[in-house]
Amino acid sequence: AQKITQTQPGMFVQEKEAVTLDCTYDTSDPSYGLFWYKQPSSGEMIFLIYQGSYDQQNATEGRYSLNFQKARKSANLVISASQLGDSAMYFCAMREENAGNNRKLIWGLGTSLAVNP
């Protein structure tokens, strides 16, 4: 079963608008972390934002924020004021802290975002 599900293979957004990229996860571990990465066409993976399962507040990093709904097991990425440079693949990943091997990240399949001028 998929532990990380990104249901939107592709998304479009107008420049300067906000966009939400969905991520749902499945774990029985009470201690976990959620990561979002961006991959532009150049190929390099760029870390965007992190949310720990015990964090009281939703994470924010500049124009990126994480809409963390623990009971629903969702960790959606919100990009405000989209820019043309935001066009990229976006990946959600999870780390289970108490897993037998907790060094690994479990990855979703990604969402391709296109920002239209």
Added chain:
Amino acid sequence: DVKVTQSSRYLVKRTGEKVFLECVQDMDHENMFWYRQDPGLGLRLIYFSYDVKMKEKGDIPEGYSVSREKKERFSLILESASTNQTSMYLCASSLGGSGRRGEQFFGPGTRLTVL
């Protein structure tokens, strides 16, 4: 800034050749990872290492081996390259420890084509 470098951005090899992909990180990270990325399949973990000379299989280790003789360097080896190993290969490293310390830092990737 953490820097992860990979030996080649693009590589073309022939079927049956032995292929070495090198990865170096400069931040004394404990963990290093090799992934392959194919369209529609996301990132799949091949092998990772949590210390010098220590390695563990990931989700798709068949056809690959790895070597970590020094902490900063992690090599992926294709013993006998095949066309189905044509892919983008990404190396990553992480500090080790809990929480945000699990963040992985990635190299630029190597696009390998096996003819």
